[in-house]
Amino acid sequence: MGELYQRHALGLIRLARLMVGDTPTAEDVVQDAFLGLHGKRHALRDPGDALPYVRSAVLNRCRSVLRRRSVAGRFLPSYEPPVWSAEEGALQSAEHRQVLAAIAELPRRQREVLALRYYCDLPEEEIARTLKITRGTVSSTTARAIASLAQLLEKDS
């Protein structure tokens, strides 16, 4: 567990950050996912299974966060501005910010596929395993995401 955390926590936090938009929530999501491993000893026994498991767990928790935000957002204090927003100001390049903001408008599944493919550089098979969908779905979802992204960016420009 210690080794898994040491090797992959940072990468997973960055992945989660792309999904939820802010570092504190991303850190919580990843820590929570690792804590969830506590009860999954089978995953720990076979290290080959542990990373896909924890990656799926991170994405599942990101979904929960986003779902709760969308339902309860109006009644709760706002979370930190997402990294792709203009007010966050961490991203120097306006073009990169525009791309990330457009990605944030895509449906959740498309955002997950994009992040796993173009950020984590995972092969299609691994993406399919992580999201528990078929390779065909990965491929078609990616194509749809890129097409939608092109439209969104064209509209903005």
Next chain:
Amino acid sequence: MTALEDLVRDAYAAAETCGPAIAPPLDDRPRRRRGPHLRHRFAVPVAAAATVGLITTGVFQLVRTEPEPGGLRTLSGPLATNELWIYLCAHSSMNPACRGRDTTPEDRAAIGRSLRDRPEVISVAYVSPEAEFAEFVRDMRSRGDEAVARGVRPGDLPPSFRVTVGDPRDVPGLRAALTGMPGVDTVIAEN
């Protein structure tokens, strides 16, 4: 690969540069604004174990980024492929086999003996939790990671054995032999 795909890749890479540089320990950082969704059922018992993960990450980053030619035994020296770090169980260990207990003196002695008895092993050094802590804090401060140094407390780091073997090809076998021994939490062989 289309231009748009390249752009997506670049944007993700840019987002990474303003992200965290190091994974945090679970509970050793100031509370920030959080959503209402957080449940840390095991936060307290595993906080220190996660700190260990952080620390090991920090140590390996240090090793990778600041090699010092000739140094083999220090945390800031290069980690040779013929070296293993054997972390022992501590009350904060996440490994279920540790049962949340510190390694007993008997188990520790048995691990040390079995290491020294192996012909492929050249040297064995025991590093106490206090020594690990002092060395870690010093190294973090020296590279400007004051926040990380402050977040660690004495006792957060488990004791370890640092083992050197003559032939790097012996590392996987030794690692397999040690993993699962009573009192052993994690065996790390970093290439």
